[in-house]
Amino acid sequence: MNTPVTVVGEALIDIVVSPDGRIAEHVGGSPANVAIGLARLGHGTTLITHIGVDERGQRIADLLASEHVLLSLGSRSADQTPTATATLDTTGAATYEFDLAWRPDDTAVAETGHLHTGSIAATLAPGAAIVRRIVESARTRSTVSYDPNVRPSLMDTPAAARATIEATVALADVVKASDEDLHWLYPGIPEAEVMRTWTNLGPRLCIITHGGDDVVAAVGNDLHRVPVTATEVVDTVGAGDSFMAGLLSGLLDAGLLGGPDARTQLSTANWEQILPAVLRGIACSAITVSRAGANPPTRANLREHP
Numbered sequence: 001m002n003t004p005v006t007v008v009g010e011a012l013i014d015i016v017v018s019p020d021g022r023i024a025e026h027v028g029g030s031p032a033n034v035a036i037g038l039a040r041l042g043h044g045t046t047l048i049t050h051i052g053v054d055e056r057g058q059r060i061a062d063l064l065a066s067e068h069v070l071l072s073l074g075s076r077s078a079d080q081t082p083t084a085t086a087t088l089d090t091t092g093a094a095t096y097e098f099d100l101a102w103r104p105d106d107t108a109v110a111e112t113g114h115l116h117t118g119s120i121a122a123t124l125a126p127g128a129a130i131v132r133r134i135v136e137s138a139r140t141r142s143t144v145s146y147d148p149n150v151r152p153s154l155m156d157t158p159a160a161a162r163a164t165i166e167a168t169v170a171l172a173d174v175v176k177a178s179d180e181d182l183h184w185l186y187p188g189i190p191e192a193e194v195m196r197t198w199t200n201l202g203p204r205l206c207i208i209t210h211g212g213d214d215v216v217a218a219v220g221n222d223l224h225r226v227p228v229t230a231t232e233v234v235d236t237v238g239a240g241d242s243f244m245a246g247l248l249s250g251l252l253d254a255g256l257l258g259g260p261d262a263r264t265q266l267s268t269a270n271w272e273q274i275l276p277a278v279l280r281g282i283a284c285s286a287i288t289v290s291r292a293g294a295n296p297p298t299r300a301n302l303r304e305h306p
Contacts, residue, residue, distance in 0.1 A: 106130045
């Protein structure tokens with residue numbers, strides 16, 4: 001649990017519009033959610049991001065401090081803090097519209113045991129090139145995880161996005177994506193084929209989530225299905241991020257992430273060694289969807305979870 005973790009990516013304000021028209025604002029952004037989720041699970045976490053010195057930026061900084069997430073130097077250099085408007089339908093599912101510019105500090109360095117990135121930060125120019133440099137530099141001494149968390153409204157064509165995403169997949173030890181990500185990126189291509197493509201690029205572990213249905217994991221070329229427990233859904237905001245934090249937490253605790261030695265351990269780990277981390281990710285996600293907004297669990301919450 002003492003391995004330092006760095007998350008690189010966007011922090012923003014989620015403007016949540018409920019089906020009845022009510023509006024509420026919450027701190028969000030997929031990487032920021034993962035950072036908070038890891039910190040709540042007891043992992044020392046630093047976030048490299050790009051927010052403003054405005055009121056919304058201060059709200060993000062204050063929340064990160066209260067959650068014991070360190071904000072890296074240079075992260076408060078944006079002209080204004082980005083926003084994402086999440087409109088919920090009657091099932092609790094969200095669609096997003098974004099207002100952001102992404103250019104993190106180009107001198108940022110991740111001195112860490114494990115580095116996580118993904119979402120808008122790893123694909124949106126000009127900041128994506130900076131993220132790529134940080135990942136490439138960190139990879140010599142750190143394990144790496146990646147969640148594409150596709151946002152079509154901010155991307156070009158699927159073909160163009162694939163090139164950027166696959167280049168980052170190739171740098172990662174662990175990749176997690178949703179079935180919706182794959183459907184947009186690889187229309188008409190079977191999921192198992194995409195997972196084989198990704199693991200052949202380099203990651204030891206590839207995970208695909210399916211909302212309330214089974215999680216599919218590829219360990220090398222072996223596929224495994226893990227059922228999820230039925231949960232009463234309040235909304236799905238942050239569910240995938242909470243899964244990611246739980247998965248990484250479990251792998252860190254098992255010594256399968258956290259530097260070159262952990263990479264070696266992960267490269268030979270079998271399914272029985274990896275499964276507990278997947279189950280932790282599922283439990284974290286289930287708790288999050290039972291609450292309003294992106295509100296990941298603590299370890300105490302996990303112990304209380306049936």
